[in-house]
Amino acid sequence: MTDAFSFAVSATDGEARRGTIATPRGEIRTPAFMPVGTAGTVKAMLPEQVRQAGADIVLGNTYHLMLRPGAERVARLGGLHRMMNWERPILTDSGGFQVMSLSGLRKIDERGVTFQSHIDGSRHELSPERSIEIQGLLGSDIQMQLDECVKLPCSDEIAEKAMHLSLRWAERCRVAFGEQPGRAMFGIVQGGAVERLRVESARELTRLDLKGYAIGGLAVGEPQAVMLSMIEAVMPHLPAAKPRYLMGVGTPDDIVEAVRRGVDMFDCVMPTRAGRHGQAYTRYGRLNLRNAVHADDPRPLDPASACPAANTYSRAYLHHLVRAGEILGMVLLTWANIWYYQDLMAGLRKAIEEGRLSDHIASVKADWIRGAP
Numbered sequence: 001m002t003d004a005f006s007f008a009v010s011a012t013d014g015e016a017r018r019g020t021i022a023t024p025r026g027e028i029r030t031p032a033f034m035p036v037g038t039a040g041t042v043k044a045m046l047p048e049q050v051r052q053a054g055a056d057i058v059l060g061n062t063y064h065l066m067l068r069p070g071a072e073r074v075a076r077l078g079g080l081h082r083m084m085n086w087e088r089p090i091l092t093d094s095g096g097f098q099v100m101s102l103s104g105l106r107k108i109d110e111r112g113v114t115f116q117s118h119i120d121g122s123r124h125e126l127s128p129e130r131s132i133e134i135q136g137l138l139g140s141d142i143q144m145q146l147d148e149c150v151k152l153p154c155s156d157e158i159a160e161k162a163m164h165l166s167l168r169w170a171e172r173c174r175v176a177f178g179e180q181p182g183r184a185m186f187g188i189v190q191g192g193a194v195e196r197l198r199v200e201s202a203r204e205l206t207r208l209d210l211k212g213y214a215i216g217g218l219a220v221g222e223p224q225a226v227m228l229s230m231i232e233a234v235m236p237h238l239p240a241a242k243p244r245y246l247m248g249v250g251t252p253d254d255i256v257e258a259v260r261r262g263v264d265m266f267d268c269v270m271p272t273r274a275g276r277h278g279q280a281y282t283r284y285g286r287l288n289l290r291n292a293v294h295a296d297d298p299r300p301l302d303p304a305s306a307c308p309a310a311n312t313y314s315r316a317y318l319h320h321l322v323r324a325g326e327i328l329g330m331v332l333l334t335w336a337n338i339w340y341y342q343d344l345m346a347g348l349r350k351a352i353e354e355g356r357l358s359d360h361i362a363s364v365k366a367d368w369i370r371g372a373p
């Protein structure tokens with residue numbers, strides 16, 4: 001165990017890296033998928049199930065927790081780790097992205113974002129300084145800068161304005177973060193789909209010498225090809241010795257293609273949200289358990305999976321639970337999905353260690369297409 005925050009790359013395969021982030025709360029094996037725990041819970045899962053599935057770190061969220069139960073209350077209760085009974089690392093987003101996608105009546109200016117709570121309509125201000133303060137009150141191990149993420153497509157001028165604002169906010173967040181031993185603050189590369197803006201953002205952020213760098217402003221509706229080309233444009237301008245986090249990504253296909261290009265960390269609501277909506281991610285692709293085709297299928301989702309939800313219950317039963325709107329349907333499919341995503345990452349980590357990532361990705365994709373035997 002360490003009292004510092006550090007990242008080490010133990011193997012590479014092309015641009016892909018196998019690494020480890022060491023933190024006082026435990027190690028994070030990369031490439032890593034971080035289950036989303038929006039309001040202090042990975043929805044429909046107990047923390048011990050999240051860990052058993054293979055997760056080393058989960059996400060918390062400034063926007064939700066500042067509105068309810070409130071950052072100062074969480075701090076009084078001993079912090080987010082204690083409150084949600086997750087003693088391993090937590091990464092928190094800064095809240096700006098959620099303000100833009102969830103709240104009513106919002107305004108962005110140099111000071112920060114002003115918005116109305118989607119819960120009770122109350123008015124709130126989130127400055128770079130307040131966002132970092134909230135993340136500190138929550139006890140977050142990896143804190144994200146406040147940034148402005150523009151929707152795509154947008155004009156170069158809008159992308160440039162938002163990218164420069166995010167750079168100024170990165171400096172303010174760096175000052176507000178100060179020295180928190182064992183914790184990190186990550187900058188977020190913006191720049192829309194404009195290569196020169198992406199490069200400028202990455203180079204300017206790198207000058208702040210941060211402990212990690214996120215690639216933001218993607219997975220906002222652009223084609224996968226655009227997302228991948230922006231990743232390729234940014235990578236040469238980020239320090240190889242620091243972790244790279246692609247925010248909000250993504251489907252299994254997005255993840256394997258981004259790992260190939262050097263991304264180390266991912267988060268996405270998809271496995272949890274899909275589980276609540278009757279969708280199962282398996283090594284044979286995605287299944288919609290609401291579909292009548294499963295009504296008489298006695299097979300489990302995947303007998304080869306170590307996840308109890310995937311190797312025990314019949315598809316017919318899962319279909320029944322989903323059709324009946326039973327809570328257990330959400331619980332079992334969320335469990336299977338989080339476990340599948342962790343198995344996907346474990347397979348990628350092993351393939352990088354053994355220098356066979358390209359072949360591994362090809363076989364993973366073939367299974368998705370081939371479907372269950």
Ligand SMILES: CNc1nc2c(CCNCC3CCCCC3)c3nc(N)[nH]c(=O)c3cc2[nH]1
Pocket residue numbers: 036037038059060061093094095096097144147148149188215216217218219220247248249267268269
């Ligand atoms: C889904 N696509 C996407 N997500 C993005 C996100 C959010 C990443 N997920 C955070 C969790 C969401 C659920 C609650 C807990 C936090 C982005 N966040 C920031 N700050 N900046 C982005 O450009 C940014 C860009 C993103 N693109």
